[in-house]
Amino acid sequence: MEPLVSVCIPAYNNAGYIRETIDSILNQTYHNIELVVVDDNSKDNTLDVIRSVKDSRVKVYHNEENLGMVGNWNKCLSLTSGEYIKLICADDMLDQNAIEIEARAMQQHPTVNLVESDTRLVDINGKKTGVFHRYHKSGEVNGKKVAKKSLLIQNFFGAPVNNMIRKSALEKVGYFDESFTYILDFDMWVRLACSGDIYIIHQQLNSFRIRNDSNTGNLIGANRDVYVDEHKRLVEKHASNGVIKLSKFDIGFSVWFRKVRNVLIGIYLKLFSK
Template sequence: MEPLVSVCIPAYNNAAYIKETIDSILKQTWKNLELVICDDKSKDNTIEVIESIKDDRIRLCKNEKNLGMSGNWNKCLHECKGEFIKLICADDMLRKDAIEKEVRALIEHPKAVLAESDTQLFDLNGKPKGFYKRYKTSGLTDGKMIARKGFFVKNYFGSPVANTFRRSALEEVGGFDTWYTYILDYDFWVELACRGNVYIIHEPLNYFRVRNDSNTGEVMVGDKSDAYVKEHIHLLNKFKDELNLSDADIKRSVAIRKFRNFAAGVYLKLFVRK
């Protein structure tokens, strides 16, 4: 029997898009999966939309109080029962063979703790906005190398929808670091990557909605860039010894991060509608 895969959605006020996200998961070619949705006290009709979808693989958890992003994300992971796990934000989607290809890669390569694929970007109107690609190699790649090089180029791991990981690796890491507000997923991927290899699939197996009113979008186009950079500095110092980062490396990475924030903000303002 195929191993169980847990797909989890941390939901909060996502009534407008969550049905498309759920449908893309339930239509996966990999059938042995559970869909864990943790609603963080949504103020809109997110729960009603979820409950209107009838599928025995869906398990809805209703938080008694709002846990915030990191708290709800960790709640999702805690509720998962599968051997492999994928977390998806409630407005993103998967190609129908995404889980199949990423999980097969992890099964066939026991030293890989994480499997990931390229991302196709869309705006809120469904218009394609390009691609976000993973690290340049294909197949099995050293996780620490990807994490380190990413500090000087871009976050090669991308958003949660692009990644599938082993439960055993999660048990080593323990979950998302609640210190962060904006880049808790980046920290999590680096933590995982430092524990083994990453299997890279250069196919756009997932779809990410680019929006300037998202958590990251508000940082790029708003006044929170300094807070984002502060978290990036914390991330660098956290992995300074493990990834052999010098003080000069940290300064260079911070300068690159500031430039990428500026460039991303310009892109969102000019080309992406709310």
């Protein structure tokens, strides 16, 4: 039997993109999936689009009050039944064989808590504009090593769409930390990585949509200082718990390098997003 994979979509005002996201999940070559979609009291017709999908694997929930991103992401996780979990933002997409390849890696490597694949960056029309590569090694990699380099240099874990989570590990490390507004997933990847190994697949198995009006666009654009503040708190949090050894110099360098990367990403967004 194929292990059940729970795919979560936390949705809010995504009527223009969410059907394409849902279709990319339901058309997977891996069939034993459930799709948990939680609408966070959208103001557009996102809920109508979700309810128009007729497939027994789709479980639709609606929040009477808006929970915000962190609250809704955690609610999605709480509603899952699968052995493995993928959380996908409502405008991103999976390649047809993504879950099959990632679930197989998870099955074959019991010490692995995260399976990650490379990401295709696309614009609002789905046109490819770039690639986000994971950590340079392939296969099973020590999680703490990737976590430390991610905190120091760049987030090698990437977005939720390119990660598959072992649910038993998630239950041990806990859900998304509500003290973070934007980089809550980065924090979770670090916690999962520090509690086990990572399996890295250098294939582009998913697409991340770049939009100026998305959380990423707002964060790197108008809210750049907020991002830097959250990044500093993230590094300090994991330095203080003793699992990852980081000096004061390491923390200072990480914050400085984050500022530099924000500038570069801001330029990229101006060139390739709308």
